[in-house]
Amino acid sequence: MRKIYILPVITALISLLLYGPLFPANAVPKGNAIQATAIDIDKDGKPDVVYYYDDKYITMAEADTNKDGRADVRVYTRNGKFKSAEADTDYDGKADKEFSNPDDFDAWLNQNNPGYEDYLNRPNWEKTLFSF
Ligand SMILES: [Ca+2]
Ligand SMILES: [Ca+2]
Numbered sequence: 001m002r003k004i005y006i007l008p009v010i011t012a013l014i015s016l017l018l019y020g021p022l023f024p025a026n027a028v029p030k031g032n033a034i035q036a037t038a039i040d041i042d043k044d045g046k047p048d049v050v051y052y053y054d055d056k057y058i059t060m061a062e063a064d065t066n067k068d069g070r071a072d073v074r075v076y077t078r079n080g081k082f083k084s085a086e087a088d089t090d091y092d093g094k095a096d097k098e099f100s101n102p103d104d105f106d107a108w109l110n111q112n113n114p115g116y117e118d119y120l121n122r123p124n125w126e127k128t129l130f131s132f
Pocket of ligand 2: 063064065066067068069070071072091
């Protein structure tokens with residue numbers, strides 16, 4: 001009984017020594033894994049926009065426009081094009097405005113958050129067009 005229990009532990013320890021941990025902390029999944037990059041627009045040390053992306057496209061962008069540490073504008077894309085956007089205009093953590101038309105979203109951004117226009121309203125969300 002005891003031998004049966006110990007053998008797999010020893011085997012695991014030996015393979016750990018030989019091959020390293022099964023799930024090393026720095027193992028970055030390949031393929032279409034979603035990654036994220038935070039951008040600090042106003043250089044105050046806190047991220048204002050976070051881009052989520054796969055190998056090809058930014059799939060989602062979110063912005064914290066009132067600097068409370070929570071995202072309040074989100075843009076969703078599909079195949080590199082605008083899909084929809086939502087905004088939490090009273091900053092209660094719930095989206096209260098939705099956009100399905102990029103022009104409507106652009107007009108709203110222009111009026112309410114002009115500083116974020118270049119970051120959130122893109123005609124093309126291909127990852128290669130971003131400089132990170
Ligand atoms: Ca900032
Ligand atoms: Ca916010």
